[in-house]
Structures are given as C-alpha cells and as structure tokens.
Amino acid sequence: MSKRRKRTKKRYDGRKPNELRPLKIESGVLPNADGSAYIEMGRNKVLVGVFGPREMHPKRFSKPDMATLRCRYRMAPFSVDPRRSPAPSRRDNEISMVMRYALEPAVFLDRYPRSAIDVYAEILEADGGTRTACINAATVALVDAGIPMRDLVASCAAGKMDDQLILDLGDYEDKEGQADVPVAYMPKLDKITLLQMDGILPMDEFEECVNLAIEGCNQIYEMQKEALKKKYGIADEQEEE
Amino acid sequence: MSATFENRSLVVPGDVLYEGRIRTGDNTFRTQGKVYATRIGLVNYNRNMVSVIALEAGFNPLSGDLVIGDVIDIELGKWIVDIDADTPANLNLPDAIDAPYRSNIVMPEILDVGDTVVAKIVDMDRRRTPILSILGRGLGKVTEGFTVRLTPSKIPRLIGKKGSMVNMILKETGCNIVIGQNGRILIHGQNREQEVIAISVIEKIEREAHISGLTNRVQEYLRNLKVEKDE
Numbered sequence: 001m002s003k004r005r006k007r008t009k010k011r012y013d014g015r016k017p018n019e020l021r022p023l024k025i026e027s028g029v030l031p032n033a034d035g036s037a038y039i040e041m042g043r044n045k046v047l048v049g050v051f052g053p054r055e056m057h058p059k060r061f062s063k064p065d066m067a068t069l070r071c072r073y074r075m076a077p078f079s080v081d082p083r084r085s086p087a088p089s090r091r092d093n094e095i096s097m098v099m100r101y102a103l104e105p106a107v108f109l110d111r112y113p114r115s116a117i118d119v120y121a122e123i124l125e126a127d128g129g130t131r132t133a134c135i136n137a138a139t140v141a142l143v144d145a146g147i148p149m150r151d152l153v154a155s156c157a158a159g160k161m162d163d164q165l166i167l168d169l170g171d172y173e174d175k176e177g178q179a180d181v182p183v184a185y186m187p188k189l190d191k192i193t194l195l196q197m198d199g200i201l202p203m204d205e206f207e208e209c210v211n212l213a214i215e216g217c218n219q220i221y222e223m224q225k226e227a228l229k230k231k232y233g234i235a236d237e238q239e240e241e
Numbered sequence: 242m243s244a245t246f247e248n249r250s251l252v253v254p255g256d257v258l259y260e261g262r263i264r265t266g267d268n269t270f271r272t273q274g275k276v277y278a279t280r281i282g283l284v285n286y287n288r289n290m291v292s293v294i295a296l297e298a299g300f301n302p303l304s305g306d307l308v309i310g311d312v313i314d315i316e317l318g319k320w321i322v323d324i325d326a327d328t329p330a331n332l333n334l335p336d337a338i339d340a341p342y343r344s345n346i347v348m349p350e351i352l353d354v355g356d357t358v359v360a361k362i363v364d365m366d367r368r369r370t371p372i373l374s375i376l377g378r379g380l381g382k383v384t385e386g387f388t389v390r391l392t393p394s395k396i397p398r399l400i401g402k403k404g405s406m407v408n409m410i411l412k413e414t415g416c417n418i419v420i421g422q423n424g425r426i427l428i429h430g431q432n433r434e435q436e437v438i439a440i441s442v443i444e445k446i447e448r449e450a451h452i453s454g455l456t457n458r459v460q461e462y463l464r465n466l467k468v469e470k471d472e
C-alpha cells in the first residue's frame with residue numbers, strides 16, 4: 001500500500017490525488033425560494049431551492065409526528081452531451097432518494113409535524129459527482145431557509161483509477177476508473193449519512209477511500225460555512241465604507 | 242466548561258457553542274455534553290444560558306401574535322388563512338362576526354378568497370393549528386395599503402427596543418405601518434414617496450439586521466433620504 005502511495009501520478013486534469021476540484025458556493029441566490037444555493041464543483045453547476053416547512057400536499061402522505069423531506073434531483077436537458085430527455089429517469093429517482101437519505105439525519109424533522117420541506121436540485125451542467133454537489137448545495141440552501149439542522153452535511157467522492165486512490169472524481173475518472181465511493185458526512189457530529197460504492201475495491205483500499213473522502217468533506221465543510229457567512233459579511237463591508 | 246465563541250459572533254448549524262453544563266436557549270441543542278447551534282445566527286451567552294438569535298427562520302406561530310394573512314379557502318363556518326407558517330390557520334365564523342353560525346350567512350360577503358386580513362392568534366387547536374380572530378381594534382379585513390415581507394426572525398429588529406425603531410419610521414415617513422409577527426408588513430402612506438421610503442428602510446433592515454447600532458443607522462439613512470428629497 002505504501003508503494004502505491006509514493007507513486008503519485010498526476011491526474012488527467014492535472015490535479016494531485018488528494019486535491020478537490022475548484023469549488024464555489026453561494027447562498028441565497030433565488031429571491032422567490034425560502035432558501036437557495038448555487039454550487040460550482042469543477043464543471044458541475046447546480047442550483048438548489050428549498051421551500052417550506054409548508055403544508056403537505058397530497059395531505060394523506062403527511063406524517064403525524066414529523067415533517068416530510070422531499071428531494072428532487074433533476075438534470076437539465078442541456079446539462080450533458082448528447083442532450084438528455086427531460087423526463088425523470090430511474091437514475092434521477094434513485095439520486096433523489098439518496099439525497100433525502102443523506103440530508104434527513106441532519107434536519108430536525110420532528111419540529112414540524114404534518115408539513116413538508118421541499119428541496120429542488122437542478123443540474124445545469126454535469127461533470128461527474130453531481131449527487132455530492134447536490135447534497136453540498138442542498139445543505140447550504142436548507143440553512144438559508146432557516147430550517148433547524150443538527151449539522152451541515154458535506155459530501156465528496158473518492159475512488160480508484162490506474163491503481164491510484166483519488167479524491168473528488170470527475171466525469172472521465174468516474175467512467176474510466178476502477179471504483180467510485182461517494183460519501184456524505186456530518187463533520188461536527190462525525191457521522192456518515194451516505195456511503196455508496198461503484199466498482200470493486202479490496203477492504204483496506206475501501207477504508208482508505210472512505211477516509212480520503214472524509215478529508216475532502218472536511219475541506220468542503222469549511223467552504224460551506226464560508227458561503228453561509230459571506231451573505232452577511234458583505235453587509236459588514238458596506239458598513240465600514 | 243467554556244464558551245467557544247465570542248458573544249454575538251456569527252455561527253452556523255453544527256458549531257459547538259459551549260462545552261459543559263449550561264442551559265440551552267433558542268436554536269440550540271445538546272448532545273454528548275456539548276451545545277450546538279441549529280440555525281445560522283448570532284450566538285448569545287448569558288450568565289447561565291446559551292442561545293442563538295436566528296438570522297434565517299420561518300414563522301413559529303404562538304398564541305397572542307398579531308399576523309397578516311391571505312384568505313385562501315372558505316369552508317363551512319370557517320376561513321382558511323395562509324399566515325406563512327408550516328400549517329395554514331383557521332378563522333372560525335364566530336371569531337369574525339361575533340355571532341354564532343347560521344346557515345343563512347353568506348361567508349364570501351364577509352371575507353372572500355384573496356382578501357388580506359390583520360388577525361390575532363387567539364389559540365392553537367389540539368393539532369397545533371393556529372386559531373385566528375379578527376374581533377378587536379385594528380383587526381379585520383384590509384381595505385387599503387399593500388404588504389411587504391421581512392424574514393420573520395428579523396421582526397424584533399424592525400420593532401426595536403420598546404418599539405423605538407417602528408415609532409421612528411412611523412414619525413419620519415408618515416406612513417401607517419402594521420407589523421405582523423409572521424413577517425408580513427402592511428404599509429399605507431398618504432403618497433407613493435412615503436411608501437417608497439418605508440420599503441427601502443425595511444429592505445435595509447433585512448440586509449443589516451445582524452449589525453449592532455441599527456436604529457441609529459436607520460435614523461441617519463432616513464435623514465439622508467430626506468435631504469436628497471429636499472434638494
């Protein structure tokens with residue numbers, strides 16, 4: 001294992017094995033949503049709007065003791081090449097569910113019985129790891145909506161390509177690589193809320209991958225905090241002028 | 242046994258506010274002996290309590306709150322009113338006309354769908370649905386003016402200490418302003434200019450509610466606007 005670590009090839013886009021793609025997060029971008037966020041994770045561009053807590057429709061699906069978190073993952077037809085059908089696919093439905101499972105542990109759903117919290121994630125441009133980008137942006141949007149949260153959820157993938165463990169896979173690495181492990185993580189509570197794996201990894205490499213992804217999550221967490229605080233920081237600067 | 246932030250610093254959910262024994266106030270929770278924030282806001286350490294003044298939060302209806310809402314539906318003997326809470330509120334007919342329900346009352350003649358009302362939350366029912374009343378001074382159907390919105394958690398800043406902020410805005414603009422605890426504000430001025438000033442002040446409070454010395458700054462802002470107008 002130590003041999004593999006020493007032999008660090010540069011990746012196809014020139015990154016180091018444990019380097020994230022350039023990340024940009026902005027909160028409160030949509031005036032008509034209760035909370036919103038925009039994220040650029042490499043060439044991924046995702047816009048997330050959060051509505052609620054609001055009355056649940058249809059009412060029969062509401063839960064008497066807690067709110068329902070509803071997530072929708074949608075890829076714009078122009079987000080990938082070639083054009084993609086705008087109809088929700090099996091993959092879209094699955095990622096919507098995965099997003100919900102990743103976010104649910106962080107939200108105090110029991111504070112709002114019988115109501116719904118809606119999270120709409122729109123992929124404007126896709127470049128591998130859209131589910132992690134969606135989770136990162138959705139967390140920021142939920143905080144921006146003033147929904148009580150236990151912690152922020154940061155999400156990042158790690159994987160293996162050319163026998164080298166790498167962080168934050170892009171589209172090419174995702175498709176050509178040997179394995180892909182997306183992880184969502186609550187840094188302050190030290191809890192994993194999403195763990196998936198595509199491909200095959202030996203047990204020791206899998207554990208290394210998860211730890212690598214958590215390292216990435218911690219970096220993303222700092223960016224999320226910064227993005228949330230920036231919205232209020234700007235007003236501070238105006239004040240000084 | 243210590244505070245981890247300075248008083249009134251900006252915190253986000255998951256930030257550890259305190260380690261050790263202390264009472265937990267608004268927008269905080271405790272696990273594993275630590276106190277965490279649940280909303281973005283300003284942390285407030287008291288002698289024996291830690292709390293967060295939320296910068297973003299929805300409206301949490303409590304009985305006694307004055308609210309401004311829209312009638313969205315009419316049912317038998319009650320109106321359904323949207324007050325921006327997690328559930329819509331009920332306005333029962335006896336709480337609107339001070340008389341028991343009779344089948345010959347035509348409800349849309351009293352309040353129709355789309356009407357705006359200033360109402361008071363008098364109670365919560367057993368499912369915590371707010372019960373409204375429009376009996377009382379200053380309550381009832383809105384016939385003039387328009388509403389603007391402010392984040393509900395910033396309403397206390399708009400009112401100020403003992404109403405200092407809102408009284409100043411009333412005096413300086415000459416507008417008639419009704420503040421709903423749910424973040425809707427009813428403005429009615431004698432002319433459009435007054436109303437534009439009132440809106441710009443509310444927008445300023447929305448942006449700068451978290452910075453101290455707000456009342457003085459708004460006062461200065463109002464004076465500057467007036468000087469500009471005179472010139």
